[in-house]
Amino acid sequence: MTRFHTADPTGPTSTTGPSRRRFLLGAAGTGLATTSLAACGSGDSGSSGGGSEIVFMNQSRGQAATLKALAKQYTKQTGVKIKIDDAGPTDFLAKLQSSSQSRNMPDIYSAVDGHSMAPYYKAGWAMDLTDRMKGSWGDSFRPATLKTTTFGADNPQGVKPGIYSAHWETPALGVFVNAAMYEAAGLEPDRSPATMSEFIDQMRKIKKSGKGPFWFATSLSNQLVQSYASNYMSDEELNATFVGKNSWKSEGWRKTLQLVVDLRDAGVIANGSIPSGTTDNPTVEKAFFNTQGVAAIFDGTSVVGVARATAPDFTDFRSFPLPKADDGTRTPRLVGGAAKGAAVNPRSKNAAKALKFLHWLTAADQQQVWADGVPLIPSAHAVPNKNIPKQLTGIAAKISDVQLVQNQILEQVNTALQKGTQALVLKERTVDQVLGDLDAAQKSA
Amino acid sequence: MLAAWLFLSPALAVIAVFTVVPFVQGILLSFQSWDGVSLDTPYVGLANYRYVLHDTLFWGSMKNAVFYGVVGLVVANAVSMAMALAVHQARRGAAFFRTVYYLPGVFSTVVVGVMFSWFLDPNIGIINQTLKAVGLDGLQHNWLGDPKTALIAVAAVFVWYHWGFGFILFLAGRQDVPRELYEAASLDGARGWAQFRNVTWPGMSHVTGIVSVLTLLSGLQIFGTVQVLTNGGPAGHTEVPTLHIYQQAFQYSEYGRAAAMSVIFGLCLVVLACVQLWVSRRLGGSTDSRTEKGR
Numbered sequence: 067m068t069r070f071h072t073a074d075p076t077g078p079t080s081t082t083g084p085s086r087r088r089f090l091l092g093a094a095g096t097g098l099a100t101t102s103l104a105a106c107g108s109g110d111s112g113s114s115g116g117g118s119e120i121v122f123m124n125q126s127r128g129q130a131a132t133l134k135a136l137a138k139q140y141t142k143q144t145g146v147k148i149k150i151d152d153a154g155p156t157d158f159l160a161k162l163q164s165s166s167q168s169r170n171m172p173d174i175y176s177a178v179d180g181h182s183m184a185p186y187y188k189a190g191w192a193m194d195l196t197d198r199m200k201g202s203w204g205d206s207f208r209p210a211t212l213k214t215t216t217f218g219a220d221n222p223q224g225v226k227p228g229i230y231s232a233h234w235e236t237p238a239l240g241v242f243v244n245a246a247m248y249e250a251a252g253l254e255p256d257r258s259p260a261t262m263s264e265f266i267d268q269m270r271k272i273k274k275s276g277k278g279p280f281w282f283a284t285s286l287s288n289q290l291v292q293s294y295a296s297n298y299m300s301d302e303e304l305n306a307t308f309v310g311k312n313s314w315k316s317e318g319w320r321k322t323l324q325l326v327v328d329l330r331d332a333g334v335i336a337n338g339s340i341p342s343g344t345t346d347n348p349t350v351e352k353a354f355f356n357t358q359g360v361a362a363i364f365d366g367t368s369v370v371g372v373a374r375a376t377a378p379d380f381t382d383f384r385s386f387p388l389p390k391a392d393d394g395t396r397t398p399r400l401v402g403g404a405a406k407g408a409a410v411n412p413r414s415k416n417a418a419k420a421l422k423f424l425h426w427l428t429a430a431d432q433q434q435v436w437a438d439g440v441p442l443i444p445s446a447h448a449v450p451n452k453n454i455p456k457q458l459t460g461i462a463a464k465i466s467d468v469q470l471v472q473n474q475i476l477e478q479v480n481t482a483l484q485k486g487t488q489a490l491v492l493k494e495r496t497v498d499q500v501l502g503d504l505d506a507a508q509k510s511a
Numbered sequence: 512m513l514a515a516w517l518f519l520s521p522a523l524a525v526i527a528v529f530t531v532v533p534f535v536q537g538i539l540l541s542f543q544s545w546d547g548v549s550l551d552t553p554y555v556g557l558a559n560y561r562y563v564l565h566d567t568l569f570w571g572s573m574k575n576a577v578f579y580g581v582v583g584l585v586v587a588n589a590v591s592m593a594m595a596l597a598v599h600q601a602r603r604g605a606a607f608f609r610t611v612y613y614l615p616g617v618f619s620t621v622v623v624g625v626m627f628s629w630f631l632d633p634n635i636g637i638i639n640q641t642l643k644a645v646g647l648d649g650l651q652h653n654w655l656g657d658p659k660t661a662l663i664a665v666a667a668v669f670v671w672y673h674w675g676f677g678f679i680l681f682l683a684g685r686q687d688v689p690r691e692l693y694e695a696a697s698l699d700g701a702r703g704w705a706q707f708r709n710v711t712w713p714g715m716s717h718v719t720g721i722v723s724v725l726t727l728l729s730g731l732q733i734f735g736t737v738q739v740l741t742n743g744g745p746a747g748h749t750e751v752p753t754l755h756i757y758q759q760a761f762q763y764s765e766y767g768r769a770a771a772m773s774v775i776f777g778l779c780l781v782v783l784a785c786v787q788l789w790v791s792r793r794l795g796g797s798t799d800s801r802t803e804k805g806r
Contacts, residue, residue: 185548185549188548188549189548278634337633337653338653338656339653340656341656342744342745343624343628343741343742343744344624345739357635477762477763484744485744485746485747488744489746492745492746511763
């Protein structure tokens with residue numbers, strides 16, 4: 067019975083037992099392992115950097131090259147070394163979270179959407195920049211950038227009111243159209259449609275010409291809806307809905323969601339459905355820039371950078387804000403305000419240096435470099451509009467009409483809105499049912 | 512005795528640090544509220560479990576998980592077994608087919624998801640383009656965008672991705688069935704189906720049992736394929752519990768609720784796995800004894 071062989075009491079192991087040398091080796095090994103494990107979780111400096119080197123954890127892949135070039139320039143000017151830790155968009159939040167858990171946070175790190183960053187701000191991992199933004203630094207930004215990055219007293223995330231990040235990009239979302247397809251359908255690409263019904267008519271003509279008309283990703287459906295909602299509601303009313311003070315079941319939201327129904331009934335949503343999955347927006351962008359299967363998409367201004375990287379030969383496209391609602395009661399305003407930026411770790415030994423670097427990154431001269439290198443619409447109003455890429459001029463012309471809504475739609479409501487938009491396109495739910503779902507999601511969040 | 516514990520201690524330490532502690536922490540977390548960053552994790556009693564019990568989306572997504580589980584159990588295993596039997600009988604090219612059939616399983620889930628999202632693309636996807644090329648334009652479809660086909664399309668990708676795992680185990684199981692049994696069966700006049708029913712199937716019952724449990728659990732726990740292909744869409748038609756748990760934790764920063772969902776879902780999986788093992792043992796036991804009697 068081989069099974070019991072090792073338990074033989076007459077065997078050498080049991081008679082001799084472990085020698086002192088073996089015991090000491092084992093104890094030393096265990097001690098070493100324990101020390102190594104303890105070292106993994108220790109470190110109370112709250113900083114992964116040390117000395118004169120600043121560590122910047124970067125989320126953006128599209129802006130990485132420009133950030134590295136600017137960091138090099140900064141080192142040359144000041145002697146302060148910057149180490150860029152390119153986490154990338156997929157791993158950034160997971161890496162930042164593990165850094166915070168091990169109390170090994172970078173000196174400075176990318177600030178993405180408010181909902182994702184709120185836990186870090188609440189835990190004291192970001193310097194409160196409110197007082198610093200009261201002077202000339204704050205005045206250099208477009209009002210929308212500051213407004214959308216300020217956590218107000220009523221923020222549902224429970225963050226202490228204030229500003230915790232500085233941004234060099236003012237994005238906005240709008241419609242991008244293929245100029246050649248427009249011309250082939252007898253339309254003028256340089257003339258933006260005045261109303262939504264005119265846009266839908268244009269899409270019908272595009273469809274007749276045999277091309278896919280309008281497409282947008284599920285993950286951007288909330289921005290599409292929020293853009294259109296500004297036809298019926300003020301920024302204060304939008305904010306009140308997002309923080310749960312106003313119901314989603316209002317006339318303004320009912321008219322807003324009717325847009326999806328109108329687009330569906332007109333048959334101008336390409337393929338009769340909106341793509342989902344983690345690559346839904348890249349799928350839409352691929353259909354527009356690479357395979358040129360659709361004539362119009364709803365997307366953000368950062369898409370120009372994607373186009374330059376993936377379809378450099380295709381430049382014949384234009385942009386304009388989402389057209390005005392025919393029955394709108396207010397001037398429509400773009401969704402946007404602030405995208406790429408950074409927050410400073412106040413617990414870092416290099417906090418002061420990191421703050422100076424962030425200040426420098428957002429200065430007008432550097433914002434010009436961002437605008438040229440990425441490209442993007444800079445957050446500093448001192449950067450002249452003439453330097454903005456021609457494909458963005460349609461949206462950039464209305465950049466002063468960005469919604470000044472302090473709070474974002476809660477993630478739980480966002481998910482319900484995205485599912486609701488899909489359900490409307492599929493005729494599975496009515497507008498009122500979707501609005502009810504949104505109210506329920508807001509309450510359960 | 513001390514020496515035995517000393518030799519065991521590294522393994523026990525690894526199991527404790529990487530299995531027991533996270534498991535206990537996960538259960539503890541289900542009674543706490545945590546945003547993933549804060550050092551403060553207050554206990555909230557059964558609040559997370561109460562939330563989960565009233566979460567209709569979570570329970571609704573269970574239906575899809577069961578669908579993927581059943582597809583994995585029945586279709587994926589049937590395909591894997593058919594391929595294993597075919598390769599075992601192949602006189603030429605067995606090594607080639609062994610490699611080709613096992614290959615899908617070595618890809619990363621994300622690679623598989625992105626690859627099939629291209630294949631299934633309504634405009635430029637290879638499937639629709641092929642249908643068009645052979646004159647079957649009428650069969651072109653928005654595979655992932657239509658609720659009628661989205662669930663089936665994702666399940667088909669799941670089967671493709673997982674068949675290699677079952678295939679390799681079934682092949683090993685088939686090779687273990689003694690040749691003498693087939694010779695005896697032949698002498699008794701058993702051919703094709705009769706040999707499979709009375710020799711192959713009973714002989715592979717233990718492998719079938721373990722492959723069934725593992726494939727069932729893979730189907731129930733499907734995540735990456737769904738996330739990349741549809742992210743639960745269109746309109747929640749492909750939503751699964753694992754995706755819902757992921758959203759709670761990493762999108763909503765509600766780690767306590769996610770942990771409570773994981774505990775409940777984990778318990779469901781344990782119960783299902785026990786039932787499956789019990790059924791497999793019953794079937795395996797009865798077929799084995801029948802074979803013994805037959806001998």
